[in-house]
Amino acid sequence: xxxxxxxxxxxxxxxxxxxxxxxxxxxxxxxxxxxxxxxxxxxxxxxxxxxxxxxxxxxxxxxxxxxxxxxxxxxxxxxxxxxxxxxxxxxxxxxxxxxxxxxxxxxxxxxxxxxxxxxxxxxxxxxxxxxxxxxxxxxxxxxxxxxxxxxxxxxxxxxxxxxxxxxxxxxxxxxxxxxxxxxxxxxxxxxxxxxxxxxxxxxxxxxxxxxxxxxxxxxxxxxxxxxxxxxxxxxxxxxxxxxxxxxxxxxxxxxxxxxxxxxxxxxxxxxxxxxxxxxxxxxxxxxxxxxxxxxxxxxxxxxxxxxxxxxxxxxxxxxxxxxxx
Ligand SMILES: *[C@@H]1O[C@H](CO)[C@@H](O)[C@H](O)[C@H]1NC(C)=O
Ligand SMILES: *[C@@H]1O[C@H](CO)[C@@H](O)[C@H](O)[C@H]1NC(C)=O
Ligand SMILES: *[C@@H]1O[C@H](CO)[C@@H](O)[C@H](O)[C@H]1NC(C)=O
Ligand SMILES: *[C@@H]1O[C@H](CO)[C@@H](O)[C@H](O)[C@H]1NC(C)=O
Numbered sequence: 610x611x612x613x614x615x616x617x618x619x620x621x622x623x624x625x626x627x628x629x630x631x632x633x634x635x636x637x638x639x640x641x642x643x644x645x646x647x648x649x650x651x652x653x654x655x656x657x658x659x660x661x662x663x664x665x666x667x668x669x670x671x672x673x674x675x676x677x678x679x680x681x682x683x684x685x686x687x688x689x690x691x692x693x694x695x696x697x698x699x700x701x702x703x704x705x706x707x708x709x710x711x712x713x714x715x716x717x718x719x720x721x722x723x724x725x726x727x728x729x730x731x732x733x734x735x736x737x738x739x740x741x742x743x744x745x746x747x748x749x750x751x752x753x754x755x756x757x758x759x760x761x762x763x764x765x766x767x768x769x770x771x772x773x774x775x776x777x778x779x780x781x782x783x784x785x786x787x788x789x790x791x792x793x794x795x796x797x798x799x800x801x802x803x804x805x806x807x808x809x810x811x812x813x814x815x816x817x818x819x820x821x822x823x824x825x826x827x828x829x830x831x832x833x834x835x836x837x838x839x840x841x842x843x844x845x846x847x848x849x850x851x852x853x854x855x856x857x858x859x860x861x862x863x864x865x866x867x868x869x870x871x872x873x874x875x876x877x878x879x880x881x882x883x884x885x886x887x888x889x890x891x892x893x894x895x896x897x898x899x900x901x902x903x904x905x906x907x908x909x910x911x912x913x914x915x916x917x918x919x920x921x922x923x924x925x926x927x928x929x930x931x932x933x934x
Pocket of ligand 3: 753788789
C-alpha cells in the first residue's frame with residue numbers, strides 16, 4: 610500500500626477522557642423519541658459499560674429525585690428460529706402458555722414443551738424430542754435423559770435429523786403421546802441480540818430477576834430505576850418514560866488536513882482510512898499516557914475526506930498554527 614505522508618495535523622483544545630457524563634431528562638418519550646432527543650442534544654441514550662458507570666447512572670437518577678423507570682440505550686430484537694433452519698409455512702406456529710414467553714431475568718432463550726410452550730434457560734436440563742423424516746409430518750423420537758439444549762441439539766443431529774420442529778397441532782399431539790407430558794426441549798430458540806443504541810459492544814449486564822413478558826413484540830427496550838437498585842429489565846419500546854442520555858465531555862471533534870505525496874491515493878478507501886487511524890493512534894500513544902480512541906466521522910456525503918487541492922505544495926499547508934502531534 611502507498612505510504613502516507615502526514616504533513617500536519619492541526620488540533621485545537623486537545624483534551625480527552627474515557628469518562629461519560631449522564632443526563633436525566635424528565636420528558637416522557639417512547640424509546641425511539643428519547644433516542645432522537647439524546648442524539649440531538651448529547652451523544653446518545655445512556656450506554657453502560659461497567660459497574661462504575663451503572664452506579665454513576667443510578668446516582669444521576671437518584672439525585673434527580675426519579676424513582677420510577679427510565680429508558681437507557683439498550684434494546685433487544687426477538688428472533689425465534691428453528692434448530693434445523695426451517696422457515697416455510699408453519700415456521701411461526703406457536704403454542705405458548707398464556708404467561709409465556711416471559712424471558713425470565715433476560716436469560717431464557719430456548720423453548721421447552723409440556724403440552725404448551727415456555728421459554729427456559731438453555732443450560733437447564735430437560736428431556737429431548739428429536740425428529741427425522743419431513744418437518745410437516747415428522748417421526749418424533751423421545752430421548753429419555755435430561756440434557757441442556759445445546760447437548761440435546763448435538764445428540765439429535767448426530768442420531769436423527771435435528772431437535773423437533775413444530776409446525777402444526779398434529780406434531781404437538783405426536784410429541785405429547787411420546788413424552789406422556791414430561792417437559793422436553795424442541796428446536797425453537799433465539800440469539801440474545803442485545804444492542805446498545807450507540808453501537809457499543811454489549812459486555813456488562815445487570816439484569817433484574819423478573820419476567821420480561823415478550824408477547825408478540827419484535828423489539829424490547831431496557832429500563833432501570835432506583836427502586837430496582839439499578840437493575841435492568843425490558844418493556845415495550847412504545848411506553849412513554851423519562852430517560853437518561855450520555856455525553857462525552859472530553860471528546861473532541863477534530864479536523865484533519867492531510868497532504869499526500871501520491872495524488873492517486875484515495876483517502877476514502879477503507880484500507881487507507883484504517884491504516885491512517887492506526888498510525889495516528891500510534892503517534893498519540895507515544896505522546897500521551899492515557900488511552901485515546903479515534904474514530905472517523907462521515908461528512909454529509911457519507912465520505913470522510915474531501916479533496917481540497919489537487920496540486921500540493923511540497924512545503925505542506927501553512928495556514929495551520931495550532932498545536933500539532
Ligand atoms: C406467519 O408468517 C406469515 C408469513 O410467512 C404471516 O403471514 C403470518 O401472519 C404469520 N403468523 C403469525 C401467527 O405470526
Ligand atoms: C428415522 O429413524 C429411525 C430410527 O433410527 C429409522 O428406523 C428410520 O428409518 C428413520 N427414518 C427416516 C425417514 O430417516
Ligand atoms: C424414562 O426412564 C425411566 C427410568 O430410567 C422410566 O422409569 C420411565 O418410564 C421412562 N420414561 C419413558 C416415557 O419412557
Ligand atoms: C466488539 O466485539 C467484537 C467481537 O467480539 C470485537 O471484534 C471488537 O473488537 C469489539 N469492539 C470493541 C470496541 O471493543
